[in-house]
Amino acid sequence: MYVNGAGVYDHLMGEAPYEEWLRWTKRYLEKEGITTPTIADIGCGTGTLMSMLIAEGYDVQGIDVSQEMLAIADEKIRANNGVSPRLRTQNMAALQLDEPVDVMIVYCDALNYLLEETEVVEAFHAFYQNLKAGGGLLFDIHSLYKMKQEFPYFSYGDGGENVALIWNSFPLEDMSNAVEHELTFFERQVNGHYLRYDECHQQRTFSISTYERWLQSAGFKDIEITADFEQKTPTATSERIFFTAKKAFHN
Template identity: 45%
Template sequence: MTHDHFASLYDVLMEDAPYDSWLEYAEKYVHKEGSILDLACGTGTLTMMLANRGYEVTGVDVSQDMLTVAERKARKSNADVRFILQDMRELEGFNQLDGVTIFCDGLNYLTKEEEVIQTFRRIASSLKPGGVLLFDVHSPFKMEHIFDHQLYGENSESLSYMWFCEPNKESLSVHHSLTFFIKKDEDLYERMDEEQFQRTFLPSTYHQWLEEAGFHRISISADFGNKELEEEDDRIFFKAVKK
């Protein structure tokens, strides 16, 4: 499947995503009217929510097709947001930011250690001292147990899909195979296929890389920062402050 096709389906697949909770998590740590960079912003739903709460927001994504959808949505809602095509591993052109967010496991699409390390360094150079990095990632438990040879699916009037997860070759990594059937008319469906790869690392490893990149006051939690992390939590939340 091309990125264009996946971008056109993304908002349908994310209808039940906890955007309000991500927004609340960001508002805990970045002061209102501050400048936020929303990395891996996808089609810009959270980016625009941040803008509507008074933040100066820029959305960044590696997919031009995702950004095309985001810009269309922003124009329709008159949201004051910039969208920029960049790879987070090569982030440049930003400085003195109050906050950077990478939600909805955007960081998990970096499958090599050096890519995550480089991204943390690029983010640190973009933040002002005291600026905050907020992100979430899949937990090791989720990779090893929840995603382990699991099949998910949904059948609706306009869209049906099957989503198969299997371990990939690297430790704590997963290969997602998705097949979509999109209704075109009464008797015709179009099939589209998509492959994605994700990887996570131990919380202690992320902590070490953040420290080495110039962050301190690092907190690790679950449930959008509302509880201490336990072994069987499926998503891990990080807050890190630029020294």
């Protein structure tokens, strides 16, 4: 959860594939013939994708555990879209919407912030309960390859004119397939000095078959699994795994 670093999150995500997530969502809607969807963006962050979805004419609400992120999302969407967004602070494992939605999206590996198996299971059950009959769940997660081979001892630095970032990742010793991201931001102030923010984030992933089993146990059907924004079967070196699942019309 971003707290101190929420204000510079968009800098960190400057090259994030938001257009790809948008296309992925639109492709699903077109495939299902849903023209006026209600969408819940779970882990919406600072609202960049939510703003893009609203611009497409969709009815979207945003859920995030960080009030700081949602405050930025509110300001962004009001400025970009000219509407007052529906935003709510909730943990996705205890999700409770006012009304079921047609589509639920959980992108940008937001689900990987749930570290315990029970939390993921609870989240899938909550997603199921908050979808309309026949509704779709779309989410992505870091692959085991990404978590085991790419993240451990990863180091990155970026120095801009107004914001600088140092990012280091380490494996969690007491938890399998999990890493800790140590983020340090330096943000330039009006007086020319820099304010430092430190964030510590932990993420964990599980095998594809485990996610599939948990989805099935929650009641989801028609589960499709692909990789890296492409309609292809995941390989041993795929980095981002995509799941699409549907709530049954009848239990």
